[in-house]
Amino acid sequence: MARRPRQQRNKPSLAGSSELAHAYAVRLLQHLVVPTFVIDPRRRVVVWNRACERLTGMSAAEVLGTSRHWEAFYENERYCLADVVALGEQHRIGELYAHHSLSNDGSFGASAENWCHMPKLGNHLYLAIDAGPIHDDDGNLIAVVETLRDMTDQKRAEMALKTLAAKDALTDLANRRSFDQALQMEWSRGLRSGRPLALLFADVDHFKLFNDRHGHQRGDEALRTIAGVIGKTAIRPTDLATRYGGEEFAIIMPDTDMAAACSVAERLREAVIELDIALGDVSTGSIVTLSIGVASHVPGSNEAGPDWLLGQADQAVYAAKRLGRNRVVSADAMLGEFARRHPGTAAVSDFRRAAKR
Numbered sequence: 105m106a107r108r109p110r111q112q113r114n115k116p117s118l119a120g121s122s123e124l125a126h127a128y129a130v131r132l133l134q135h136l137v138v139p140t141f142v143i144d145p146r147r148r149v150v151v152w153n154r155a156c157e158r159l160t161g162m163s164a165a166e167v168l169g170t171s172r173h174w175e176a177f178y179e180n181e182r183y184c185l186a187d188v189v190a191l192g193e194q195h196r197i198g199e200l201y202a203h204h205s206l207s208n209d210g211s212f213g214a215s216a217e218n219w220c221h222m223p224k225l226g227n228h229l230y231l232a233i234d235a236g237p238i239h240d241d242d243g244n245l246i247a248v249v250e251t252l253r254d255m256t257d258q259k260r261a262e263m264a265l266k267t268l269a270a271k272d273a274l275t276d277l278a279n280r281r282s283f284d285q286a287l288q289m290e291w292s293r294g295l296r297s298g299r300p301l302a303l304l305f306a307d308v309d310h311f312k313l314f315n316d317r318h319g320h321q322r323g324d325e326a327l328r329t330i331a332g333v334i335g336k337t338a339i340r341p342t343d344l345a346t347r348y349g350g351e352e353f354a355i356i357m358p359d360t361d362m363a364a365a366c367s368v369a370e371r372l373r374e375a376v377i378e379l380d381i382a383l384g385d386v387s388t389g390s391i392v393t394l395s396i397g398v399a400s401h402v403p404g405s406n407e408a409g410p411d412w413l414l415g416q417a418d419q420a421v422y423a424a425k426r427l428g429r430n431r432v433v434s435a436d437a438m439l440g441e442f443a444r445r446h447p448g449t450a451a452v453s454d455f456r457r458a459a460k461r
Contacts, residue, residue: 133151133153134151135153135154136153136155137155138155138251138252138253139155139156139158139159139251139253139254140153140250141153141167141186141249141250142247142248142249142250143173143186143187143247143250144246145246145247147187149167149168149169149170149171149172150168150169152167152168159229159252159254160177160222160225161225173186175223175224176223176224177222177231178220178223179223183196184233184250185201185214185233185250186248186250188200188214189212189213189214189235189236189237189248190245190248194206194214197216200218201216201217201233202217203218204216204217213234213235214235215232215233215235217230217231217232218230218231219231229254229256230256230260231252231254232252232255233250233251234250234251235248235250235251274324274327274328274331275328276328276331276335277331277335277345277347277353278344278345278346279346279347280346280347280348282344283344283354286356287356287410287414290358291403291410292403293358294358294402294404295403299358300359300360300362300400300401300402301358301403302358302361302364302365302400303354303355303357303398303413303414304357304365304368304369304396304417305348305353305399306334306352306353306354306355306369306394306395306396306397306421307351307352307353307394307396308330308351308352308394309392309393309425309430310383311350311351314384314392318384326392327347327351329379329381330353330376330379330392330394331345331347331353333375334355334372336375337368337372337375338355338357340357342358342359343355343356343358344356355368355372362400362436365398366398366432369396369398372394373396373430373431373432376392376394377391379392389429393430394430395425395429395431396424396431396432397417397418397421397422397432397438398417398433398434398435399420400434400435401413401416416435419438420434420435423438
């Protein structure tokens with residue numbers, strides 16, 4: 105009977121065991137090489153391990169006991185993935201992360217990827233994020249664990265490969281594939297916004313003659329030089345300058361009406377003249393020039409589609425060639441201009457056939 109009280113005194117309490125387990129878990133998390141932090145149900149940080157300090161530049165002392173963990177990743181206040189899980193608002197993940205997935209094992213966890221600003225470090229990191237809830241035996245939420253992986257190098261390598269796949273090797277402008285995708289995307293955007301979409305289609309005049317007289321190497325150099333001017337013409341972030349093929353170039357210009365597009369086209373034509381690239385044939389002109397066709401349309405205002413807009417710009421550039429080259433012709437004006445200069449030739453379809461002669 106004398107031993108029992110001694111055994112009871114030495115037996116740790118349930119609360120003491122829980123505290124030991126908690127301390128052990130925190131110590132374990134601190135030594136993980138994976139950047140990890142933990143928030144409680146009220147979204148206050150209870151663990152911010154050393155790897156997380158190294159990744160973010162924010163010390164545990166700055167964030168423990170607060171809900172300011174977002175400051176390690178973003179310039180403006182917003183939810184982190186752990187916050188969304190803690191709030192049980194997984195339906196909002198799509199608003200915050202372009203790339204995300206929800207766990208299908210019933211744990212209500214989530215995964216996501218995005219670029220983070222990392223204000224403490226002053227740079228951008230692409231992070232892969234996993235957040236999972238921890239519940240007690242009664243199913244009550246007691247914490248959410250968020251782990252982070254720096255995927256910046258892999259993401260930049262992936263972006264570089266995509267850029268190479270989207271670029272024309274000779275001119276460094278966007279290629280035909282990029283053009284096709286962008287035209288479809290901008291047309292769809294115009295359908296939603298009701299804003300005009302403009303397309304400039306440019307063709308280098310007498311380029312076959314230039315190649316015949318100067319050789320293909322000089323021809324490639326001339327195309328690169330002209331492409332540099334075209335790239336500078338597409339100065340807005342939403343504009344896309346492309347090499348459509350051979351000596352043909354195109355610029356997609358969202359939110360641009362016909363007058364504005366023609367103004368840009370005229371500046372481009374004059375800029376190519378200022379390059380003063382010698383053509384070498386007095387009969388066709390002394391320097392290399394551009395013929396430019398311009399089309400602009402509000403998607404949805406008729407049954408037309410992006411191929412129709414492309415066709416309009418294409419017909420306009422061939423009208424420009426038939427009318428004497430080195431000029432800008434809009435799709436709106438091409439019929440009247442062509443008829444005025446060439447009475448008796450009625451069909452727009454004659455433009456391409458006539459220009460090829």
